Amino acid sequence: MSWQLYIDDHLMADIEGNHLTSAAIVGHDGSVWAQSANFPQFKPDEITGIMNDFENPGSLAPTGLYLGGTKYMVIQGEAGAVIRGKKGPGGVTLKKTNQALIIGIYDEPMTPGQCNMVVEKIGDYLVDQGL
Amino acid sequence: MEAVVVDAGSKLLKAGFAVPDHPPSMIIPTQMKCLPADESSTDASLHEIIVDPVIRGFISDWDAMEDLLDHVLYNGLGWEIGNEGQILFADPLSTPKAAREQLVQLMFERFNISGFYASDQAVLSLYAIGRISGCTVDIGHGKMDIATVIEGAVQQISSRRFELGGLDLTNLLAQELGKSYPLVNLSISDVEQIKEQYACCAEDDDAYEKLQLSCPEEQHTLPDGQVIKIGRERYTVGEALFQPSILGLQAHGVVEQLVHCISTVSSENHRQLLENTVLCGGTASMSGFEDRFQKEASLCSSAIRPCVVKPPEYMPENLSKFSAWVGGAIIAKVVFPQNQHVTKADYDETGPSIVHRKCY
Numbered sequence: 162m163s164w165q166l167y168i169d170d171h172l173m174a175d176i177e178g179n180h181l182t183s184a185a186i187v188g189h190d191g192s193v194w195a196q197s198a199n200f201p202q203f204k205p206d207e208i209t210g211i212m213n214d215f216e217n218p219g220s221l222a223p224t225g226l227y228l229g230g231t232k233y234m235v236i237q238g239e240a241g242a243v244i245r246g247k248k249g250p251g252g253v254t255l256k257k258t259n260q261a262l263i264i265g266i267y268d269e270p271m272t273p274g275q276c277n278m279v280v281e282k283i284g285d286y287l288v289d290q291g292l
Numbered sequence: 293m294e295a296v297v298v299d300a301g302s303k304l305l306k307a308g309f310a311v312p313d314h315p316p317s318m319i320i321p322t323q324m325k326c327l328p329a330d331e332s333s334t335d336a337s338l339h340e341i342i343v344d345p346v347i348r349g350f351i352s353d354w355d356a357m358e359d360l361l362d363h364v365l366y367n368g369l370g371w372e373i374g375n376e377g378q379i380l381f382a383d384p385l386s387t388p389k390a391a392r393e394q395l396v397q398l399m400f401e402r403f404n405i406s407g408f409y410a411s412d413q414a415v416l417s418l419y420a421i422g423r424i425s426g427c428t429v430d431i432g433h434g435k436m437d438i439a440t441v442i443e444g445a446v447q448q449i450s451s452r453r454f455e456l457g458g459l460d461l462t463n464l465l466a467q468e469l470g471k472s473y474p475l476v477n478l479s480i481s482d483v484e485q486i487k488e489q490y491a492c493c494a495e496d497d498d499a500y501e502k503l504q505l506s507c508p509e510e511q512h513t514l515p516d517g518q519v520i521k522i523g524r525e526r527y528t529v530g531e532a533l534f535q536p537s538i539l540g541l542q543a544h545g546v547v548e549q550l551v552h553c554i555s556t557v558s559s560e561n562h563r564q565l566l567e568n569t570v571l572c573g574g575t576a577s578m579s580g581f582e583d584r585f586q587k588e589a590s591l592c593s594s595a596i597r598p599c600v601v602k603p604p605e606y607m608p609e610n611l612s613k614f615s616a617w618v619g620g621a622i623i624a625k626v627v628f629p630q631n632q633h634v635t636k637a638d639y640d641e642t643g644p645s646i647v648h649r650k651c652y
Binding site for chain 2: 219236237245249278
């Protein structure tokens, strides 16, 4: 099963009438496994910062979470597993699996709760598979 | 049917249907008495145990909480078994994840509700006064929370919780009165009443010093008929929030703690937070507290000077005693119709951990 199918069929699928703006599955080193068409171009040090926040929760909060040049305000996530960021009515959810990062970016009318459901569900499934 | 909003505090439980412009229909004490199952003993009063399901803001006795909620929902608010509605809970700051999960589990499995949502009390108190960003200083019976909220999200890093509240002030007052009247037997509930009636804050440090030396005294009649005079003890209680050394704690006063919390947030948000400071909670409604707070705040350096916000006129009086509940009523009107809450189907599919994903 190719990684692109995970993006197209699962992450970008409709949930309660809404869908993510963009999504990607990225390795811990920043290498892209698959991404949706309009996923922003991100920089390697943004991923380094994110991985660092999983190790030391709270390190991104003072400066903010950057992804593809966009600044997100860090809100309550789950230490070592989920980072959530907010930008106005939209935001981003990042779920860490054993070897990858699942990233989902949403905007209105999608709610943060719906984004979390999609991203974290795929993440949990991959963790169960050992990935 | 309207959603039910519940704010379980250490001393008072506020519950009611989500009607934002009114105070909650039920404001009952959280403390419960446990009567023995067998009535065979002739002297039943010896066996009454006082149970506090909520200690320092967090639910600690789940069985007692279940009984209390049973009473509130079915007897107080008129829910029928088989036709339960939706419920919104106001949680204090830093509620442990396990506690939230347990609450969701209790709600769906024992009470069989159709929808659930939980939100932080700090965010709700801000919604009650019509803001989405700001700081809240919530001084309750069991705890004091200083929280910074930006666009509806609590900044966990710069928010603080203190295990200091009305309960400690009551103990302080009991201690002080015990010094002045060693022979009088004062029960905690009497002292609690005296505190609510007489406690106030001096205008500033100097005024407090003067009052310590000479202070007009008021007479108070205890339930058992004895008369005691209350003088400077009432100001001592109010002062303890600004000088915790009175309580024997090595901590800064409440205004300094607030400034400290705000300074840990990135500076672009400072103005937003400072201009929208809310005082809420039962203990914060002590007479003279707000004025003293504002005065201490104006003594701060002009870069970080908090400014207390007044509630809107259409809100009921004494909003600070139940602002989290009113905020809950406001948000219930938005969250439940838009299906942003945890539904029974979601819970069945994912389990209690869904509360961390959907509610914040």
